[in-house]
Amino acid sequence: MTPVLTRIAIPARVLAGIAARAAAAWPDECCGLLLGRRDGGACIIAEAVAADNVADDPARRFEVDPHALLATHRRARESGVELLGPYHSHPDGAAVPSATDRARAEAAAAAGEAWLIVPATRDGAGAARAFIFDGKAFTEAALVVTPDGA
Ligand SMILES: [Zn+2]
Numbered sequence: 014m015t016p017v018l019t020r021i022a023i024p025a026r027v028l029a030g031i032a033a034r035a036a037a038a039w040p041d042e043c044c045g046l047l048l049g050r051r052d053g054g055a056c057i058i059a060e061a062v063a064a065d066n067v068a069d070d071p072a073r074r075f076e077v078d079p080h081a082l083l084a085t086h087r088r089a090r091e092s093g094v095e096l097l098g099p100y101h102s103h104p105d106g107a108a109v110p111s112a113t114d115r116a117r118a119e120a121a122a123a124a125g126e127a128w129l130i131v132p133a134t135r136d137g138a139g140a141a142r143a144f145i146f147d148g149k150a151f152t153e154a155a156l157v158v159t160p161d162g163a
Contacts, residue, residue, distance in 0.1 A: 035133040043102045044064055073113070098128050114128070143155075
């Protein structure tokens with residue numbers, strides 16, 4: 014049995030980078046990919062790779078640039094890390110999976126994917142939240158921000 018993922022750790026500087034991109038992209042959604050490793054019940058994020066949002070309606074949905082997705086898959090393989098899942102922002106929205114996110118995950122996400130969602134407004138980014146897709150639904154995970162260099 015796959016262990017149930019309950020904790021997602023992210024270095025403070027990686028989270029700050031995602032927040033900055035979320036704020037800069039407002040009123041559109043920013044998106045990218047999370048690289049790292051799994052350790053028992055935890056996902057340990059090491060890096061966030063920014064990607065262009067190529068969705069038709071980037072203010073309401075995200076679509077990671079397929080070239081970036083391919084390149085990141087390749088880099089993950091070559092450097093022995095895992096592609097844990099996507100991050101994206103919710104301009105003027107809550108940091109929880111939207112109906113669009115749920116439909117998209119049900120159609121295309123792998124079980125165990127970690128999704129990080131950052132809310133953003135005109136004034137900047139808010140507190141991120143993290144979710145694990147279990148193949149059927151999202152469950153919120155504890156997002157643990159680790160000090161840089163730890
Ligand atoms: Zn979303």
